[in-house]
Amino acid sequence: MTVDTPQKFGAISFFITVLITVVLTMLLFLGLKIFIPSPSYSGSYSEQNQCNNITEQVARQNFYTQADAKRVEMQANYNANRKIYSGQIFIFGNIFGLLLLIIGIVFIAIKLGTNIAVAFILSGGIGITYSYMLGWEGADDGLKFIVGVVVAGLLIGGAIAFNRMRDKNHNSIPNI
Secondary structure: OOOOOHHHHHHHHHHHHHHHHHHHHHHHHHHHHHHOOOOOOOOOOHHHHHHHOOOOHHHHHHHHHHHHHHHHHHHHHHHHHHHHHHHHHHHHHHHHHHHHHHHHHHHHHOOOOHHHHHHHHHHHHHHHHHHHHHHOOOOOHHHHHHHHHHHHHHHHHHHHHHHHHHHHHHHHOOOO
């Protein structure tokens, strides 16, 4: 018969934390992809084939000029849509990241399991980091600052609450 050691449970708890973190993070990314689709560039290279059929030099030059103007307009539209997309990713990624952080902090407070709580907190942190990286261009500096202050406040407040609970539990253990 084998004896279950604390290290064995610690390793299992670690792997459960990692798996929950990965699954929650992938769900966050997938949700953002589904509900905020990335803009696509609808440029076409068919103009080259069309232009090859034009025999007159002037007509060919006019065709190239129009095709270039069309490409510039399509690129400008794509860039504008990409900026809107980035702003939406920043806002919603941070909202969902903050929700995961809050859920993790609540799980710690109600003692639902440290490994589950840590997984939620890690997933929230990854979501927030992802939204900052992908949405940096689309959000203005004021919004980034406000969101950063809220995230920092939640993290610091959650850490203080966790440390107090840890110290309270540590002090309530009788010395033998």
